[in-house]
Amino acid sequence: MMKTPDSIRQGIDLASFSAGIFDLDGVLTRTASVHCAAWKQLFDDYLQRRAATSGEKFQPFDCESDYPRFVDGKPRYQGVQSFLASRSISLDHGTPTDAPGLETVCGLGNLKDELFGKRLAEDGVEVFDSSVALVQRLRDAGVNTALVSSSKNASAVLEAADLGHLFDVCVDGNDIDRLPLKGKPNPDAFLHAAHLLGVPPNRTFAIEDALSGVEAARAADFGLVVGVDRAGQRDALLAHGADIVVDDLDELLTSAASTLPDALARHDEIAGWLAGKRPVVFLDYDGTLTPIVDRPELAVLSDEMRGMLLKVAERMTVAIISGRDRADVERLVGIDSLVYAGSHGFDIAGPDGLQLQLDQAEEFLPALDRAEAELQQALSGIDGILIERKRYAIAVHYRLVAAEDLETIDHGVDEVIEASESMLRRTGGKKIFELRPRLPWDKGKALGWLLEALELEGEDSLPLYFGDDETDEDAFKFLRNGQGIGFLVADSPQPSAAHYRLEDPRAVGRFLCRLCTVNGATT
Numbered sequence: 095m096m097k098t099p100d101s102i103r104q105g106i107d108l109a110s111f112s113a114g115i116f117d118l119d120g121v122l123t124r125t126a127s128v129h130c131a132a133w134k135q136l137f138d139d140y141l142q143r144r145a146a147t148s149g150e151k152f153q154p155f156d157c158e159s160d161y162p163r164f165v166d167g168k169p170r171y172q173g174v175q176s177f178l179a180s181r182s183i184s185l186d187h188g189t190p191t192d193a194p195g196l197e198t199v200c201g202l203g204n205l206k207d208e209l210f211g212k213r214l215a216e217d218g219v220e221v222f223d224s225s226v227a228l229v230q231r232l233r234d235a236g237v238n239t240a241l242v243s244s245s246k247n248a249s250a251v252l253e254a255a256d257l258g259h260l261f262d263v264c265v266d267g268n269d270i271d272r273l274p275l276k277g278k279p280n281p282d283a284f285l286h287a288a289h290l291l292g293v294p295p296n297r298t299f300a301i302e303d304a305l306s307g308v309e310a311a312r313a314a315d316f317g318l319v320v321g322v323d324r325a326g327q328r329d330a331l332l333a334h335g336a337d338i339v340v341d342d343l344d345e346l347l348t349s350a351a352s353t354l355p356d357a358l359a360r361h362d363e364i365a366g367w368l369a370g371k372r373p374v375v376f377l378d379y380d381g382t383l384t385p386i387v388d389r390p391e392l393a394v395l396s397d398e399m400r401g402m403l404l405k406v407a408e409r410m411t412v413a414i415i416s417g418r419d420r421a422d423v424e425r426l427v428g429i430d431s432l433v434y435a436g437s438h439g440f441d442i443a444g445p446d447g448l449q450l451q452l453d454q455a456e457e458f459l460p461a462l463d464r465a466e467a468e469l470q471q472a473l474s475g476i477d478g479i480l481i482e483r484k485r486y487a488i489a490v491h492y493r494l495v496a497a498e499d500l501e502t503i504d505h506g507v508d509e510v511i512e513a514s515e516s517m518l519r520r521t522g523g524k525k526i527f528e529l530r531p532r533l534p535w536d537k538g539k540a541l542g543w544l545l546e547a548l549e550l551e552g553e554d555s556l557p558l559y560f561g562d563d564e565t566d567e568d569a570f571k572f573l574r575n576g577q578g579i580g581f582l583v584a585d586s587p588q589p590s591a592a593h594y595r596l597e598d599p600r601a602v603g604r605f606l607c608r609l610c611t612v613n614g615a616t617t
């Protein structure tokens with residue numbers, strides 16, 4: 095049964111998808127009208143010349159009807175052919191090197207490109223602000239984004255509009271020719287973009303304003319196809335396969351507002367994800383297994399949570415991935431059968447000789463030693479400050495520091511980072527500044543390494559990651575690529591790449607308890 099657009103729209107959560115693919119003209123930029131004007135100029139001139147010599151009746155190109163039906167969204171030469179066929183005109187295809195205006199499909203297509211270029215140079219590119227805001231919001235929430243356009247001018251338009259930084263992947267008319275891919279309404283370009291992003295089609299949504307584009311996204315079997323009605327063609331967009339139709343992307347902004355669904359309330363949905371799979375549990379420590387407290391040494395694991403972890407570990411692999419020093423977090427949790435990753439994943443050890451100490455990280459130890467001494471010298475006089483040395487990181491805690499001292503600490507940390515001559519980088523967290531080796535390694539990378547080392551990266555495993563802090567976002571982002579579920583521990587909505595939210599460590603405990611009863615939860 096066909097659902098009404100509004101009823102579907104209410105349940106949409108764009109931020110819960112792993113990737114979003116956007117069309118350019120008409121979705122992000124107002125270039126659709128520039129394209130249409132160039133097409134009209136081309137065809138009207140050509141049809142008039144034909145009428146003058148053949149006596150055919152001149153019937154102008156109609157931007158309202160001809161453009162969406164025959165040209166919009168299609169590769170250029172395909173658009174020429176398709177419109178001319180609608181007027182029962184058949185021309186030689188010619189070659190892409192044909193002079194602009196030559197009476198071939200390619201010649202006319204090349205002239206259209208020239209006319210478009212002139213208009214672009216004269217008028218510039220206007221962007222839809224709401225579309226840019228939506229893409230930005232989705233990226234903040236960890237959604238990967240790609241652009242798919244049949245236009246060979248896509249890069250020029252992106253550059254003119256300063257939008258390039260908003261997309262991880264761009265598939266345009268040049269790629270379609272080069273690879274080659276079949277143009278819209280075939281799904282090939284969309285599927286290629288999803289492949290480049292590494293995300294399965296069912297975890298991807300597409301936003302399109304052209305009928306051929308909507309049809310292509312539907313044929314790609316995407317999880318959601320959104321039609322944008324810029325031309326009064328709502329019914330046609332639905333008929334071509336759109337799940338919902340919006341007039342403007344501002345209608346979707348709230349659906350990307352990172353209001354993560356509560357994991358306990360969505361237990362059945364999560365049980366569905368887990369069906370036939372082996373869960374693998376990854377947990378952060380502070381703020382996830384224990385409430386955040388004033389000082390690190392006061393964050394003690396409750397007996398109840400330890401009992402729960404033991405119960406879970408009897409049924410599935412459990413790893414703790416913490417910003418703390420590995421020895422510290424191992425001691426605090428105190429269960430031998432777990433895997434422990436300390437210093438944000440730089441130092442890993444577990445049962446059966448599992449071990450990772452990044453060789454490159456050793457080279458950073460002298461820089462960390464120097465930084466520790468410099469921080470002590472510059473900041474230890476500040477009341478309430480706590481400098482915590484981990485093997486591969488240093489945390490500067492300011493939870494107990496007076497507000498007026500914050501700026502001094504902030505500058506002090508910056509100076510030490512600068513003095514490290516690019517050896518160290520700075521990250522944040524809950525009332526801490528951290529200094530870490532400037533290496534492309536984080537909790538997400540550690541999670542990927544662990545899945546491989548434990549031979550749990552197959553489709554029959556489902557990693558679940560629980561975390562509350564900035565550094566946990568790297569792990570959530572890793573899981574966004576179709577490989578698992580992220581749970582943000584937070585008592586209020588906030589931007590995150592996780593899929594679900596759990597209120598606090600007690601809710602984590604309750605969720606773990608339920609996980610033990612889900613079918614297939616045994617290794």
Ligand SMILES: O=P(O)(O)OC[C@H]1O[C@H](O[C@H]2O[C@H](CO)[C@@H](O)[C@H](O)[C@H]2O)[C@H](O)[C@@H](O)[C@@H]1O
Pocket residue numbers: 378379380381382385386387388389390391393415416417418419482489491493523524525526563565
């Ligand atoms: O990755 P995690 O296991 O969450 O570790 C992150 C940091 O946690 C600790 O600091 C935080 O928790 C303290 C105790 O609740 C709190 O006082 C502090 O304000 C928090 O930032 C730990 O001390 C750090 O080393 C970890 O990097």
